[in-house]
Amino acid sequence: xxxxxxxxxxxxxxADTPKVLNNAWKLYEIREEFAVWLTDDININLEKFESAIRxxxxxxxxxxxxxxxxxxxxxxxxxxxxxxxxFIDILGIDSKKEINEGYAVEAIKRKVRKILGIEELTxxxxxxxxxxxxxxxxx
Numbered sequence: 001x002x003x004x005x006x007x008x009x010x011x012x013x014x015a016d017t018p019k020v021l022n023n024a025w026k027l028y029e030i031r032e033e034f035a036v037w038l039t040d041d042i043n044i045n046l047e048k049f050e051s052a053i054r055x056x057x058x059x060x061x062x063x064x065x066x067x068x069x070x071x072x073x074x075x076x077x078x079x080x081x082x083x084x085x086x087f088i089d090i091l092g093i094d095s096k097k098e099i100n101e102g103y104a105v106e107a108i109k110r111k112v113r114k115i116l117g118i119e120e121l122t123x124x125x126x127x128x129x130x131x132x133x134x135x136x137x138x139x
Contacts, residue, residue: 003023003026003027003030004027004108004109004112005105005109006023007020007023007027007053007108008104008105008106008107008108008109009101009105010023011056011087011090011091011104011108012101012104012105013101016056016057016059016060016063016080016083016084016086016087017057017060018057018058018060018061018064019057020053020054020056020057020060021053021054021057021058021061023053023057024050024051024053024054024057027046027049027050027053028050031043031046031047031050042115042116042117045115046115046116049090049111049112049115052086052089052090053090055086056083056086056087056090059079059082059083059086060083062075062076062079063076063079063080063083090108090111091104091107091108091111092107092108092110092111092114
């Protein structure tokens with residue numbers, strides 16, 4: 001999906017940036033377009049993912065706009081720390097080690113595939129095709 005790929009590259013290159021708010025809205029629009037095909041669990045998990053992206057972007061906007069305002073310094077510091085943790089969570093990695101762009105992009109794609117249950121669907125499809133092929137061969 002093009003939108004996920006673009007989001008992943010944007011997150012890696014700019015991390016917490018207000019620009020990701022647009023990506024969050026694109027993901028929401030896609031989820032709404034395909035809502036009839038989504039289970040409640042998938043819908044809830046996709047919404048959580050979108051919400052994390054929106055929070056990252058909104059907090060980045062706050063951090064950017066309050067850069068030179070002294071009375072926001074403590075809140076800025078808190079949000080910077082929260083955004084760092086949120087970024088790690090969005091990537092779906094356990095470690096805070098340095099990662100390259102290719103890994104980050106694939107990590108985000110893996111996270112979305114996990115939310116959608118793609119691996120399970122693929123395994124089920126393969127199993128059903130194998131079973132149907134065996135049955136067809138036995139008739």
